[in-house]
Amino acid sequence: MSVPALRIAVVGHTNTGKTSLVRTLSHQRRFGTVADQGGTTRQVSAVRLGVAGQTLVELYDSPGLESAPQLIETLDALPGQRHDGPARIDQFLSDAELVQRFDQEARVLELTQAVDVALYVIDVREPVLEKFLDELAILALAGRPLLAVMNFTASLESREPDWREALARVPLHTVLAFDAAVRDPQTERRLFEKLGSMLDRFTPTLERWLAQRQFEERERRDSALQAIADMLIDVAALRRQYALRSKSERVHQLNGIHHLVEKREQSCVETLLTLYRFGREDYRDAELPLVDGQWPEAPLDQHTLATYGIRTSSHLGAGAGIGAAIDIATGGLSLGTGTLVGGAIGAGTGIFRTAGERMLEKARGIGRLGVDDSALRLLGWRQLNLLTQLIQRGHGNPVPLEPAAESRWTRDRLPATLTQARLHPGWSALNDGTVDEAGRQSACKRLKSDLQQSLTGLGPSSP
Numbered sequence: 054m055s056v057p058a059l060r061i062a063v064v065g066h067t068n069t070g071k072t073s074l075v076r077t078l079s080h081q082r083r084f085g086t087v088a089d090q091g092g093t094t095r096q097v098s099a100v101r102l103g104v105a106g107q108t109l110v111e112l113y114d115s116p117g118l119e120s121a122p123q124l125i126e127t128l129d130a131l132p133g134q135r136h137d138g139p140a141r142i143d144q145f146l147s148d149a150e151l152v153q154r155f156d157q158e159a160r161v162l163e164l165t166q167a168v169d170v171a172l173y174v175i176d177v178r179e180p181v182l183e184k185f186l187d188e189l190a191i192l193a194l195a196g197r198p199l200l201a202v203m204n205f206t207a208s209l210e211s212r213e214p215d216w217r218e219a220l221a222r223v224p225l226h227t228v229l230a231f232d233a234a235v236r237d238p239q240t241e242r243r244l245f246e247k248l249g250s251m252l253d254r255f256t257p258t259l260e261r262w263l264a265q266r267q268f269e270e271r272e273r274r275d276s277a278l279q280a281i282a283d284m285l286i287d288v289a290a291l292r293r294q295y296a297l298r299s300k301s302e303r304v305h306q307l308n309g310i311h312h313l314v315e316k317r318e319q320s321c322v323e324t325l326l327t328l329y330r331f332g333r334e335d336y337r338d339a340e341l342p343l344v345d346g347q348w349p350e351a352p353l354d355q356h357t358l359a360t361y362g363i364r365t366s367s368h369l370g371a372g373a374g375i376g377a378a379i380d381i382a383t384g385g386l387s388l389g390t391g392t393l394v395g396g397a398i399g400a401g402t403g404i405f406r407t408a409g410e411r412m413l414e415k416a417r418g419i420g421r422l423g424v425d426d427s428a429l430r431l432l433g434w435r436q437l438n439l440l441t442q443l444i445q446r447g448h449g450n451p452v453p454l455e456p457a458a459e460s461r462w463t464r465d466r467l468p469a470t471l472t473q474a475r476l477h478p479g480w481s482a483l484n485d486g487t488v489d490e491a492g493r494q495s496a497c498k499r500l501k502s503d504l505q506q507s508l509t510g511l512g513p514s515s516p
């Protein structure tokens with residue numbers, strides 16, 4: 054069944070975050086130009102949002118209002134039509150000279166008359182000045198429903214209560230706090246629900262759009278968790294062999310592991326950025342942990358682990374500079390050892406075989422290298438942290454978010470699947486030989502549900 058598309062104009066004083074709001078609502082980071090100065094947007098432009106080829110919402114960005122006090126006087130001086138707002142606006146728009154003089158305002162008013170509803174964006178760090186109330190009075194003449202969107206509410210300079218009071222006096226009772234830079238699926242939902250309650254005719258449209266957004270959000274999160282699980286399994290099951298008597302071969306293999314893990318982590322980071330439609334250029338050094346789209350510290354480095362407050366196992370001390378790669382064959386399994394033995398016997402998978410295998414390898418003079426628990430913690434924790442931030446961030450300018458709380462990834466026991474992965478080199482796409490696809494898939498699935506729980510623990514609200 055086809056439903057009517059809802060046309061929404063985003064209007065307001067210049068530099069209040071209108072374009073940022075359009076970016077956030079449309080999830081299109083490249084839409085328009087965002088800059089910290091007035092007069093950035095000069096034209097009206099639209100984004101269409103929809104499902105399966107049907108447009109449900111048309112969002113219109115507009116130039117900022119700058120001359121409302123002068124315009125209101127001009128409108129007041131126009132003859133006739135005193136009580137017919139839309140007619141007065143028409144009168145204004147048909148006067149070429151006035152349109153030229155108030156060109157920004159003319160564009161905004163023409164747009165407002167053409168849409169079903171307008172969002173009036175407010176920078177609540179500003180005091181409630183007369184000029185803003187003039188803007189509201191002018192927009193009201195267009196005869197369209199208005200919803201006030203308070204931006205910058207997260208700022209320390211926010212004057213949200215003053216604005217709420219002033220808006221109630223105008224009177225404009227439909228008000229919503231929506232930080233354009235913090236994309237929270239819940240707030241987005243509230244905005245569309247509010248619009249739905251103001252515009253009965255569009256309730257089915259908005260319901261459909263919200264359902265679509267929820268679906269997209271779930272799919273995106275699912276793919277992100279899948280990517281993290283894939284990466285962790287690849288790394289946990291990674292193995293390299295070397296001739297026990299050859300120190301140089303050991304060092305060579307260790308370096309190889311470092312390099313591989315770093316690359317593997319990076320490819321996971323890129324997947325997450327792509328899923329959330331961010332590019333490297335969205336990350337500014339001082340504001341987010343990523344530098345130029347990458348984690349600044351190598352994952353298998355002891356200093357990195359210390360920086361993240363991750364406990365390293367004692368045997369690592371022996372291999373200063375080696376970082377978090379371990380000698381599996383020489384019994385270097387850290388936290389995992391106890392769990393591994395218990396788990397393996399419990400599962401009947403033959404710790405004996407593994408132990409025998411190890412002894413045999415040792416007898417043959419073969420050493421085996423893998424990745425330590427502490428590095429897996431770091432990898433898991435970093436990606437979950439990044440995902441949390443991506444879920445919460447808008448598509449305006451980057452803002453710093455509090456680092457996610459310490460989680461089980463820095464403290465508790467690792468998910469069992471990761472410990473098991475050590476016994477299954479076939480689960481890693483980083484090893485030579487054929488990948489045990491079925492085993493890998495079911496391990497990833499188990500790990501994904503563990504990751505999902507950790508993510509909930511880190512705090513982003515579910516869509």
Ligand SMILES: Nc1nc2c(ncn2[C@@H]2O[C@H](COP(=O)(O)OP(=O)(O)OP(=O)(O)O)[C@@H](O)[C@H]2O)c(=O)[nH]1
Binds near residue numbers: 086087090
């Ligand atoms: N911290 C923070 N910054 C924001 C937010 N919204 C917008 N900004 C910043 O505010 C500045 C102005 O944002 P724009 O989206 O260009 O504002 P605009 O209203 O479209 O501006 P004009 O087109 O010039 O009228 C930019 O530097 C944005 O990054 C927000 O919610 N929080």
Ligand SMILES: [Mg+2]
Binds near residue numbers: 071115
């Ligand atoms: Mg703009």
